[in-house]
Amino acid sequence: MVRLTRVQQQERTRTAVLAAAGEEFAEYGFADAKIDRIAERAELTRGAVYSNFPSKRALYLAVLADRSPASPASPASPGSPASLADALGAFARVWLERLPLSGDSAAGGRLHLRSLTGVLTDDPGRAALGQLVRLEALLLALALESLPPRPARRVRLAELVLTLLHGAAGLAETAPGAGDPFDVARACEHLAAIDLPDWDPPHLPFAPPAHAADDAWTPPAPLTDQITGRPAGLDADGVLVVLGAGRLAAAEEAVRAARPGEQVTVAVVTSDPAETGRLIRLRVDDLVAVLRRVFATLPAVRLVLDDRAVVAAAAGLPAAGDQAEAAARIRAGRIVARAHGRGAAHAAATA
Secondary structure (H helix, E strand, O other): OOOOOHHHHHHHHHHHHHHHHHHHHHHHHHHHOOHHHHHHHHOOOHHHHHHHOOOHHHHHHHHHHHOOOOOOOOOOOOOOOOOHHHHHHHHHHHHHHHOOOOOOOHHHHHHHHOOOOOOOOOHHHHHHHHHHHHHHHHHHHHHHOOOOOOOOOOHHHHHHHHHHHHHHHHHHHHOOOOOOHHHHHHHHHHHHHOOOOOOOOOOHHHOOOOEEEEEEOOOOOOOEOOOOOOEOOOOOOEEEEEEEHHHHHHHHHHHHHOOOOOEEEEEEEOOOHHHHHHHHHHHHHHHHHHHHHHOOOOOOOEEEEOOOOHHHHHHOOOOOOOOOEEEEEEEOOEEEEEEEOOOHHHHHHOO
16 A cells, blocks of 8 residues: 655645636636535545635635646747737737637636636735736736837837737626637737837836945845746846835836846745735736747746745845835845835836
């Protein structure tokens, strides 16, 4: 008789719960799914389900992540589109593959769509999702900015594209068969002709400057870059930004202010890794999977999910709460500047 180790048993239990939950959510949807039925499907106790996932929402997000179309480490596209319009159309077509199929049930269609309707009902969850969309727009924009003509900022354009795509997804969820995804993709192509200049956040001129420092930088154990799937390389020179889930939009401030070719690493901290942290992983992995199929080069920014705030602690930066924003400039293995509070990412990048 083969005796399983505790870790193996936990993994087997988790796998069984995810499989059972996938069936439950596909049949009943998030709102009507029941933990007791999930436990019964998995032939486990209710307590066994909650020992692996602290809430139904955490379990639903885990099911969505488990069904992600591709891993972050999958190969990128062999070649980028020839033009901005081609890139927007290609991105839209891949993104729209998540729309429900004509034969899907309402609950199954929402699962295929990776819908969050009715899932994030509290203010922290909704606020985090709003910031996540801003971060997604930055990542898409950086991919678009690798195409000619350059230099040109594309964040507002990326936000508009994502707004159009999420609107199409919402329509498909509530009115199956309404709207033509091919028309939506062509509309995204035409957005390339819109003159939509970017803007600089109005608070930056009033942000306090970074404070000079001269401390040794000893990075924590390697963390995974959510964009490339490889170690984040925290020992590199550049700008390290620590952001709470409610301040993800500030990543753009560091990226824009950093010197050409300089590494920008964004460490995301959250007080709720089981839900908010899993939501961030899900959305970023999902977007990166689409970018990999369209672009030969992924955004150069590094993104790590620092559930235990070990990066912030190593850099001597405050990281309390979802509104946390702090940053440091690293050079030759030393921290040479620190900043915290609103505008810290920009202050450290320009130090």
